[in-house]
Amino acid sequence: MKKNRNLILPLLYVLFFGAYIIMPENIFAIAASRIKSPSDSLTLVMDSDDEDMIFVSPQNIDLNIEIKGVLGGKRNVNLICKITTDDYRPVDSLSYKIEYDGKSLLSKQIKYKPLHAGFYRFTVYLTGKSIKSNTLRFNVGFDPENIISPVDAPRDFELFWEQTKSELKKVSPCYKMTLLEGKSSAVKNMYHVEMYSWGNVKVEGYYCVPKKPGKYPVIIAYMGYGVSPYFPDATSMPDFCEFVLSVRGQGIQKAANIYGDWITYGLQDKCSYYYRGAYMDLIRAIDFVCSRPEVDKDKVVAEGGSQGGAFTLVASALDDRIKAAAPHIPFLTDFRDYFGICPWPRSAFESYLKKNPEKTWDDIYKILSYFDVKNFAPHVQCPVVMGIGLQDNTCPPHINFASYNLIPSEKKYYVYRNQKHSVDQSWWPMRASFFREILNRTASKKVFILNDGNHITVHDKDISFYNDICIPSRLYMLADTENKIFIKPLIKRWRPYEYFVRFSGDVPFSVVLGDKVVLDKPKNDKVLITNLIEGNDFKAVKSIESTILTGQKSKDNGTVFVQILGDSYVDGAFFKDALLTKGYVPNVRLVGQRGIKGETEQYDEGRGGWRLADYFKVPKDKTSFHGFMQPEGNCRYWGATGFWKNCHRVIKNEAKDFMTVYHCGRYDDYAGWFDEKTGYLNSPSKDDLQYDNDLGSFVWYDGEKWIPVKESDFNWSFDYGKYLKMWRITPPRFFFELLGLNDFRYDINADFSQWNAMIEDMKNSYLKAVPDGKFVILIPTTTCGSINNISGDFTPYQNAAMWRLRKNIIDVFDNREQEGYYIIDTGATVDEDNGYIEENGIQKKLPHPYRSYPEMGVPLAAFIQYYR
Secondary structure: OOOOOOOOOOOOOOOOOOOOOOOOOOOOOOOOOOEEOOOOOEEEEEEOOOOOOEEOOOOOEEEEEEEEEOOOOOEEEEEEEEEEEOOOOEEEEEEEEEEEOOOOOEEEEEEEOOOOOEEEEEEEEEEOOOOOEOOEEEEEEEOHHHOOOOOOOOOOHHHHHHHHHHHHHOOOOOOEEEEOHHHOOOOEEEEEEEEEEHHHEEEEEEEEEEOOOOOEEEEEEEOOOOOOOOOOOOOOOOOOEEEEEEOOOOHHHHHHOOOOOOOOOOOOOOOOOHHHHHHHHHHHHHHHHHHOOOEEEEEEEEEEEOHHHHHHHHHHHHOOOEEEEEEEOOOOOOHHHHHHHOOOOHHHHHHHHHHOOOOOHHHHHHHHOOOOHHHHHHHOOOOEEEEEEOOOOOOOHHHHHHHHOOOOOOEEEEEEOOOOOOOOOOHHHHHHHHHHHHHOOOOOEEEEEOOOOOEEEEEOOOOOOOOOEOOOOEEEEEOOOOEEEEOOOOEOOOOOOOEEEEEEEOOOOOEEOOOEEEEOOOOOOOEEEEEEEEOOOOEEEEEEEEEEEEEOOOOOOOOEEEEEEEOHHHHOOOOHHHHHHOOOOOOEEEOOOEEOOOOOOOEEEEOOOOOHHHHHOOOOOOOOOOOOEEEOOOOEEEEEHHHHHHHHHHHOOOOOOHHHHHHHOOOHHHHOOEOOOOOOEOOOOOOEEEEEOOOOEEEEEOOOOEEEEOHHHOOEEEOHHHHHHHOOOOOOOEEEEEOOHHHHOOOOOOOOHHHHHHHHHHHHHHHHHOOOOEEEEEOOOOOOOOOOEOOOOOOHHHHHHHHHHHHHHHHHHOOOHHHOEEEEOOHHHOOOOOOOOEEOOEEOOOOOOHHHHHHHHHHHHHHHHHHO
16 A cells, blocks of 8 residues: 655656675566466466555455466366465465356456565465466565564664774775776766775775766765676766765675675674674765765765665664665565575575584574664664565565664655565656755754653754653552552653652552652542643643542452453463452452463453454464454354364474464363364354365355355454353453554554544443443553663653553543443553563563563452442
């Protein structure tokens, strides 16, 4: 889907550069507007109305397959569509029965909705008696801006590069320029440039300068891996200087290369690795152009493809003299995922390991983390436009987006749906227009990186900070128990320190500190006042009153049934200490489909990594299931056969891969309803419905046999009543949902309207089935991990994004109890500083506040005890 990625292309010229490759052989792009192959009998052609074949939720992947050819009479054929992830893990297999008349052009639409963001490989072909067809193989993107590949920079990442840049400054460049009259033109002179870089290594390049005196912007072009040297075009862009750099051992210096295959040279240590010096060559190129009297030093831009695309992003991160960047198909990023998708460059590192058996993959990844482009991406401050080849299997689109999604500055991307390791010719005038537009802005923007790692984009002449707080109008607390409220989850920006939060009111505080307040003797209907204090004049700029509602731990009026639905927080049973271990809620029975580890007859509905939208999708892959999406009418959907077979494998300890065990485990009480070999219901009834993964089709039981049907034959909705009845679950008096972290933590500008609408649908369905129930929205955490963590994940950017969701929940759903909405502030109970598992002050494990789990469960217990 094209969204906000169109530029007016007024330029009529194209700047030609040599092919950017990182393999020895050239990889040619698909020239046609459709993806197709020759065939024997029938020809398949794929097309899509979507310009770049990037589909964005709530879109389906929407493809059109044309079948054409001449056969002798009508024939029944099967159109098969197999889908895998970009790293070749099977996702689904679809099958469509088609009656072909043997001569007409026939079209078949394929609609598919993946569960997760990413890139998917489609393989499409025909089967049938005496039928042959070509096989289509192509990639499609789904929600790529939600691809998550967390930063894994080492703790000394910035120090390492600062020290390396300091060493570069000590090397005298000794610039030498030689005029190349034969390569010059009527408007530009061409020069051969020599200079010395880090380690006192000579590097070279070609520099093209307008002959007309004046100050000019300059384009630095970084070259692809192993590319033969090329010259800037001396006949185009007469208002720009251009410099094409050859890094050490490549380009002009390739004939005298002493660095082997480059990518594994010096891999024994981060200090000796080839790309340490190569990255410094990029800075030296900036030094060179900024030394030139004809260059406007405030108008330096960079570009490059493949390795050159990686260089462009690294240079932009290491040196703020770059004012705009146009990388395409960037290399050297997201190595762990990269090596699972592409055979090269993984094969180069495998060869290295064979020659160095004392080394391990962990050793390699540790070194590469200092050079991974995604670890530089959060430091890019200039505007960026990125070009991506959708069919690229050399620098696949997954790794391009791994870096792109971490860039905090202004950015846009263009995906070329038919291109392999290249971009369309339209890229060149577009990127030139982009450079002109950025450089001609009268009011520039800058990205400031605060000392907590947060990024704030502001105009040069409008540098200002403002703050805010939000907290619900009702706070649920448990009598005779420590009830903690931490400040950081409440405040929009807890740095800079000009803002403070202080508490007042008629509540009895037991502890009031700079980071939290504790109430161990809360009184019903007392008022807590949360004050935002501006630190210059120490005035309260905002105050919010919250009423305390107190639950009594001793209250017991018989068994109370509770359900908790959510993501990995629920999967990890954050509520267990308060509700089960300490017994704050006597006679509580938690209901659901997944057994809680270490407990008997206690269940939840937690699924790691899930978003709210996942509970509104019909689950049909082999590692995904929930029972809430149901067809209207009498039909009942029981899930995918492959999923239930995997559940049996987990129970029998036959499944070894983590994801299968993680997603298919804890269904022990229900797996027995399904045949362990086929995954079908053991005792089906008429109108039962499943998805057969082997057949690639939904199947309906007509009372005697299973019949293939289509998903589109049914109208689907979130049906809580049917879920309870089908799975024989006691209706819960209290229904808690904890979702949103996976929906929004990477989207600082999220639109919450669809999420709010799904919450409303969920609430309505629950209350229709349980009219006297309580539907409760749990506010998720807004402190998404310790800043001092080993992986660099969950930075304050995510905290800010989650604070926006917090405010949305309070703004939209607070004070609506009469409409069936209740809010509990679980997020305020999370301790940013001490809630995470740490060793020597560094968060080592997953970004879950395990130490805060006991506090997170307290307001749930208080709510149940208050209303039971």
